[in-house]
Structures are given as structure tokens and as C-alpha cells.
Amino acid sequence: MRDSITIVGASLAGLRAAETLRRDGFEGRISLIGDEPHQPYDRPPLSKQVLAGDWDPERAVLTPAEKLEPLGLDLRLGVRATGLDVAARSLEVDGVPEPFDGLLIATGARCRTLPGTAHLAGVHTLRTLDDCLAIRSALDAGADRMVVIGAGFIGAEVASVARGRGVSVTLVEALPAPFERVLGEQMGAVVADVHVANGVDLRCGVGVSSVEGEPGDMTVTLADGTGIDTDLVVVGIGVVPNTDWLEGSGLTIDDGVACDPTCLAAPHVVAAGDVARWTNPRTGESMRVEHWDNAVEQGRHAVRRLLIPDEEAEAFAPVPWFWSDQYDRKIQLAGRPHPDDDVQVVDGSTDEHRFVAFYGRQGRFTAVLAMNRPRHVMQGRGLLEQGTGWDEALAVAAEWG
Amino acid sequence: MRIVVDYELCESNAICMAIAPDVFEVRDDDFLYVLNEAPDEDRREAMEEAVQRCPKQAISIEG
Numbered sequence: 122m123r124d125s126i127t128i129v130g131a132s133l134a135g136l137r138a139a140e141t142l143r144r145d146g147f148e149g150r151i152s153l154i155g156d157e158p159h160q161p162y163d164r165p166p167l168s169k170q171v172l173a174g175d176w177d178p179e180r181a182v183l184t185p186a187e188k189l190e191p192l193g194l195d196l197r198l199g200v201r202a203t204g205l206d207v208a209a210r211s212l213e214v215d216g217v218p219e220p221f222d223g224l225l226i227a228t229g230a231r232c233r234t235l236p237g238t239a240h241l242a243g244v245h246t247l248r249t250l251d252d253c254l255a256i257r258s259a260l261d262a263g264a265d266r267m268v269v270i271g272a273g274f275i276g277a278e279v280a281s282v283a284r285g286r287g288v289s290v291t292l293v294e295a296l297p298a299p300f301e302r303v304l305g306e307q308m309g310a311v312v313a314d315v316h317v318a319n320g321v322d323l324r325c326g327v328g329v330s331s332v333e334g335e336p337g338d339m340t341v342t343l344a345d346g347t348g349i350d351t352d353l354v355v356v357g358i359g360v361v362p363n364t365d366w367l368e369g370s371g372l373t374i375d376d377g378v379a380c381d382p383t384c385l386a387a388p389h390v391v392a393a394g395d396v397a398r399w400t401n402p403r404t405g406e407s408m409r410v411e412h413w414d415n416a417v418e419q420g421r422h423a424v425r426r427l428l429i430p431d432e433e434a435e436a437f438a439p440v441p442w443f444w445s446d447q448y449d450r451k452i453q454l455a456g457r458p459h460p461d462d463d464v465q466v467v468d469g470s471t472d473e474h475r476f477v478a479f480y481g482r483q484g485r486f487t488a489v490l491a492m493n494r495p496r497h498v499m500q501g502r503g504l505l506e507q508g509t510g511w512d513e514a515l516a517v518a519a520e521w522g
Numbered sequence: 523m524r525i526v527v528d529y530e531l532c533e534s535n536a537i538c539m540a541i542a543p544d545v546f547e548v549r550d551d552d553f554l555y556v557l558n559e560a561p562d563e564d565r566r567e568a569m570e571e572a573v574q575r576c577p578k579q580a581i582s583i584e585g
Contacts, residue, residue, distance in 0.1 A: 417575050444535055496548040499536040
């Protein structure tokens, strides 16, 4: 049995892993190391309630102090893991080496930035609490025009909150339809329609050629020459996994920390959450999942992996699931659709923005998407977990009525 | 053990229903109903998983 576990990354995956260890009865030392100064907090509210001004930042805390304290964690915040030597079982924290017994890497990801805009104070990304408060401050100070670059889910939620605060929003997406990469063209168009119905000026199929100016007086110039005047810009063009510190560690880095199907990256080392890449045996697909629920589940799975013998280790085989709140709609997706999968609406109506749709290809049922139909998403997720075929899944949905 | 749901926080994501359909049910009206507020002790692990995996942290266990 191990004496201690070190967890690098004090966000959702790391904290839930630490809590799981204690609940499982692990009595050794648990070190939880995070580079942000704040108590571990939850990120979804940053593009929702906290940004809207409905919640104080304190409400986003993941585990209240009175529940964290009894866990007896060696919690070190505001310090950064700077290196790792897997063979020597040595971690480096702020340049100082320390040995580890078992290690969970949960360092997450950071926002991709728009080239040429790093020096502009009016250009924001949204990942951390500080990012959120910077955008919120700009809105509180009276900004009433926003350009969001990138119609992914973060960009869409920021647009939604900004509209809710009465801000004029232009949403720019280089692809022909927003969310197309994740949802495909047909369902991407449905989500796009929700934004247009809520007053967003949506510009698809056009890139950004430049961003200039000071907060409150900025111009975004599109590739077609159109200029858009704005008070601030929020860039939501994806994330990159935080693996720079692992250079030379002995681990394989391939758009994330490469793990085996059980989440093991090397002997005594596991990874979980946004930073972890593994092959999901459910589909045979190599994946890195950036969803909230995956961080919780994978954090639990990976840290338990450190405490069991190799021959007892099980593969991590989830059906990925996420939700996104935009305006008064809750969008949920379970599974991993391919953009050119067949799509069939099995309940409700896309025109009413309340529906369930199934994705499938070659007789396989691949994903379920819904707007304001959470019950059926979970039922669909159950079917996906059972490996239900396309025809059978449709037959089950036909009974939902 | 008593299951308490904060309905101010609950957004009916239905994760809890997937984990413990004997205790949690999201119905066609999209609201969560707790079917059994005092599950047997042998359901504790599932209840703790439901607490951890609720995206809104709306579920708590008393006792």
C-alpha cells in the first residue's frame, strides 16, 4: 500500500480525487498542489452565474471549508509544479524537488489565444476566476458592446450572459455554422437559431483578420473587410492541455498526457481531466475530454488506479456527457457524434427549441443531444452505455411519447 | 441517512437519476423528484457518488 499520494492540479479532477481517497479510507498523506491562489472552485458558473453577477465568486467554491478541513489534506495553493522525473519518482514544485509515492496529474488546460492580441487589454479569454472577474468588471463598468470570437460552448455561454445583461453581442465563427465540429451542421444550425432569436448578431464562415484598440474603443476587422466596433472582445477558440512542465519527464506527451486505457501514464503516475489522453475501449477512440463530468469521473478512476495492483486495474470507459446553459435553454450531449452522422429528432421539436435528437452511423447509435429534455438524455446515455444499436435505440425512444 | 436536495440549485441535469433511479427521478415536467428521502445504508456509496457528480452541487446527505 502506498504511504502518500500527490495530486498536481487543485481543480475539479484533483479535488474530487482527493475526496474519493479519503472516502475510500486512505489514511496516508494527500498533497494537493494548485497554481491558482484561490480555494478550489468550480468553473461552469464562471461563464454563467458569476459572470452574470448573480453569484458572488465565493459561491463557486467546490467544497466549503467546513467539509474540506476534516479531510486533512496537505493543500498547497499558489505554487506550481515545474518539473517531473518519472524514473526518479521526483516532482519539482516551484523549482524544489520532492519525492512522490503515487502521482495524479490533473493540470487541466489553458485557453488558446488569438495571435497578435496578447498585448491588448480589451481582449479576454475565460478559464479562471480572475478571467471571469475581469470580464465582469468591464460589463459592470458599462461596456455595452461585445464581440465574441469563436462560437464554441464557452463563447456561446458568454454571449448568452452578455445578452442577458443587455449587451449588444456579435458572435464570430470561422466555420459555416456554430458548434458544427461538435454537433454537425443540422443541429449546429438549431443552436445558432437560439442565439439569433435572442438578438445575437451571428457572423459565420468568416475569420478575424485583426483586433485593435483600447478597452471601450476597439475594432475587430473580419477577413471580408468588415469592421465591428466594440467595447471588449472575448476569445473562445479552444484550449491546450497544460503539459509544458512535463517536458523531459519521461512521459509521452501527445496533445495531452498519453495514458493506457486504465489512466496509467507510467508506473506510479496517472492522469485525469482535461490534460489526460487515453483510448476509450467503448469506442476504441483516442480521446481527451474537456467536460466537467469527465473530470470528476476520471479523477476518481485514476486515483483509485494508483492503489490497486496492475492485474486488477479496469479500463476507463465512460460515455462522455456535458451540458451547456444558454439563455433559458439547457443543452446536453451524451456520446461522441461525428459531424456527418445521421441525425434524427426522436422527441419534441427543434423549432420549439425543446427536443431530443439521436446520432448514428452504420447501424450504431453514437450520441444523444437534447435541449430542455434532461430526462431523455440520461435515458439515452443509458442506452449508449449498454451499446444499444441504432434501430433498437429508435424503438426505445418511440415509446417515450 | 437523509437525502436533501436544494431546489434553488437543482437544474435537473438528471445525473443523479442515472446513478440511483430508485432514489432520484427527473420526470417529463423536467423537475427532479426524490423518490426515497431515507435510502437504506447500503445505498450510501451511490448517494455519495450522486453528491459528487451533481453539476450544481445541489444534493447533500444528512446523517
